[in-house]
Amino acid sequence: xxxxxxxxxxxxxxxxxxxxxxxxxxxxxxxxxxxxxxxxxxxxxxxxxxxxxxxxxxxxxxxxxxxxxxxxxxxxxxxxxxxxxxxxxxxxxxxxxxxxxxxxxxxxxxxxxxxxxxxxxxxxxxxxxxxxxxxxxxxxxxxx
Amino acid sequence: xxxxxxxxxxxxxxxxxxxxxxxxxxxxxxxxxxxxxxxxxxxxxxxxxxxxxxxxxxxxxxxxxxxxxxxxxxxxxxxxxxxxxxxxxxxxxxxxxxxxxxxxxxxxxxxxxxxxxxxxxxxxxxxxxxxxxxxxxxxxxxxxxxxxxxxxxxxxx
Numbered sequence: 001x002x003x004x005x006x007x008x009x010x011x012x013x014x015x016x017x018x019x020x021x022x023x024x025x026x027x028x029x030x031x032x033x034x035x036x037x038x039x040x041x042x043x044x045x046x047x048x049x050x051x052x053x054x055x056x057x058x059x060x061x062x063x064x065x066x067x068x069x070x071x072x073x074x075x076x077x078x079x080x081x082x083x084x085x086x087x088x089x090x091x092x093x094x095x096x097x098x099x100x101x102x103x104x105x106x107x108x109x110x111x112x113x114x115x116x117x118x119x120x121x122x123x124x125x126x127x128x129x130x131x132x133x134x135x136x137x138x139x140x141x142x143x144x
Numbered sequence: 145x146x147x148x149x150x151x152x153x154x155x156x157x158x159x160x161x162x163x164x165x166x167x168x169x170x171x172x173x174x175x176x177x178x179x180x181x182x183x184x185x186x187x188x189x190x191x192x193x194x195x196x197x198x199x200x201x202x203x204x205x206x207x208x209x210x211x212x213x214x215x216x217x218x219x220x221x222x223x224x225x226x227x228x229x230x231x232x233x234x235x236x237x238x239x240x241x242x243x244x245x246x247x248x249x250x251x252x253x254x255x256x257x258x259x260x261x262x263x264x265x266x267x268x269x270x271x272x273x274x275x276x277x278x279x280x281x282x283x284x285x286x287x288x289x290x291x292x293x294x295x296x297x298x299x300x301x
Contacts, residue, residue, distance in 0.1 A: 092300070100290075103295035103296070
């Protein structure tokens with residue numbers, strides 16, 4: 001395993017991006033950081049700048065204006081990186097599938113590594129999803 | 145002023161302009177007025193009754209367009225909604241921006257989303273829609289058709 005990837009999996013720093021969500025997923029993500037769920041025990045930390053991040057965490061249905069910004073952020077994140085889509089809207093736009101402002105789902109624009117369904121997903125689901133992602137990346141690199 | 149007094153005065157002063165007064169609940173009154181006399185009635189409510197302009201909302205009702213201007217008189221907790229009906233295809237109404245600045249952005253939004261032309265608005269450009277949105281396509285109209293060739297409308301399963 002390369003040193004870069006090892007460092008990434010040891011302590012993935014997360015940048016939280018909302019592309020027009022109703023804020024419910026964002027509240028659940030905030031709940032993950034509270035002492036009750038304490039996602040920092042996996043080394044995860046929310047960071048303020050995309051340039052410090054290893055994981056891009058996307059919520060929301062991805063409307064026309066915000067997807068331009070999401071693309072720009074994906075170009076700026078240091079590679080290798082992981083992309084996590086949280087919530088039904090980020091997966092398939094949920095109830096906004098016929099909206100004039102959400103033409104394309106997020107995973108057709110940015111490659112998404114893990115999908116966490118739910119409206120909103122529970123903090124346990126978010127933690128389980130992220131841990132599964134870490135396990136998967138570890139296993140894949142072991143094979144190589 | 146009391147609530148009854150306000151409604152009585154409105155009926156008396158604007159008896160040619162008011163079409164219908166719907167007394168919905170103690171907190172809420174809908175007043176339908178002619179669209180030519182909107183500025184007159186709105187400035188009376190705003191300046192003389194000291195009401196606060198909350199917002200405006202536009203609706204496409206298939207046969208006509210409707211704009212509701214919501215005013216709140218805070219000391220008696222009364223929400224007055226001025227209802228204006230615009231017959232299609234002539235969608236024009238006087239702007240309220242010369243009376244109060246708070247109407248500026250909501251009129252821009254109604255303009256871009258429903259295509260209603262506000263006469264006398266100082267700067268009627270787009271507010272929220274993206275720059276590559278085509279001219280003359282109004283998303284919240286009933287006859288809106290999908291224009292984007294790249295749009296994907298299935299869930300992929």
